[in-house]
Amino acid sequence: MALITVRQLTKEYVRTKAVQGRFGTLRTLFTREKERTLAVDHIDFSIDEGEVVGYLGPNGAGKSTTIKLLTGVLWPTSGTVEVAGPGGPVVPWRDRQNLARRIGVVFGQRSQLWWDLPLIESFTLVAALYDVPAPRYTSNLARLRKLLELDPFLHTPVRQLSLGQRMRGDLAAALLYDPPLLYLDEPTVGLDVLAKETVRGFVDESNRSGRTTVLLTTHDLADVERLCRRILLIDHGRVLYDGAVDGLVARFAPYQEVLVRLDGDQPDGDRLDLGGFVGEREHDGRWRFRVGRDEPVHRLLAAAGDGWQIRELSVVESNLESVVKELYRERRDG
Structure with a gap:
């Protein structure tokens, strides 16, 4: 069952700025001009109960604006969001009181705790x-104290x-009242390795044992690889990809990279053709080849053996981070 349903959600920011202009030859006047930015551009998606979904994108892609729309902080320019629950679905910006009981929210840079208490x-x-x-x-607090190891600093x-x-x-405060839906915005930012693993382990356990549905925004792709089975990839306010993590790698990086260091004199130029495998020279003198995932690497070795002696070889599998970086690089260059 869909817990969140998003349809044609759009948010446009309008900024008014002064622009210098001329009036005749004697006076200089300032006119006002509107500058429009489409932060979220007619996006559609739904999230089912029990899912953990990574919502990814570079700075300025529209992630934070989307979260603010989903939590009712912002009104959209157009489109709608519905969050399911007892008594029927609610629209976040129209019924924030009912929505508050259905969601927990954790922002990595801001706290909902009372600072001096x-x-x-x-x-x-x-x-x-x-x-x-x-x-x-009492029951929830006991469980959270144990899972998050809160006792040493509870007071x-x-x-x-x-x-x-x-x-x-x-995290404990966000789940203390058993919301079915948890929004996490950069929950591991600035944390050390051990603290990150504690947070990830807790989120995973809350999802598996409590069926808490999680929408996670993060720049740390290790969070996504550890927790998410599905990702939504956004850029310039539009969804580029919606599907499984493995599916993204298979779609945008259907190859493995092979790094080769040759013995003896090196070929001239920055490209090397070995029996149809074309490699590019790296700054350290190695050659980088792309070989199809289903294509045996020994074919490259055999092709190299016709004229070159290989001293060193390593295979680099594409992971989520490398795929996302490559995808955004191609969009910028294109």
Whole structure:
């Protein structure tokens, strides 16, 4: 069942700026000109209950604007969003009170915790705001304390917490009232390796055991590879790809790269043709060839053996990060 349904969602920002102009020969006047930016451009997607979906894109692609529309912070220029739940679907910007009980939100750069209060008191206030019954609060808090290892700093004021500790506190607060849908915006930004793995492990466990649906925006593709089975790739406000992580790699990088270092005198120029395999010279003197994923590498070795001696060879499999970088590079160059 679709928990989020997005149809033709569009957000246009209009900025008014002063433009200098001439009036006759004696006076200089300033006129005002409107500059329009289409941040989200007629996007469609739906997210089913229980999914963990990565929402990816470069800076300025429209990710943050989309999240603000989904959480009701912004009104769209056109289109609609519906979030399913008890009593029927709600439109985020029209019914933020009902929406708030259906979603948890964690922003990596901003906290929903009370800065000067001990962490446990922030949890108490969240429970009161969302009318969490006492037995449910006690049960949920016990589970979150264990999963996120909160006890060592549970009574510490939030302002004294490290970034990793605060993030764990924010995650606990976001799930304390059992929302079926969790929005995570850069949840591992600035965290060390151990803190990142704690956050990822918690999100994965919450999805598997609690069936929490997660929409994750991040620049750390390790988050996506660890947590997501589906990704939405966005650029210039439009969805470029919607599907499985493996499908993106297969679609945009149907090859493996082979790095070869030759013995002896090197060929002239920056390109080398070995029996139909064309390699490009790297800055370190090696040659980079692209070989189809289903094509045996030994064919390249055999072709090289006709005239060159290979001293070193390594195969570089395309991963999600390399594919996304290549895709955006091609769009910029094109």
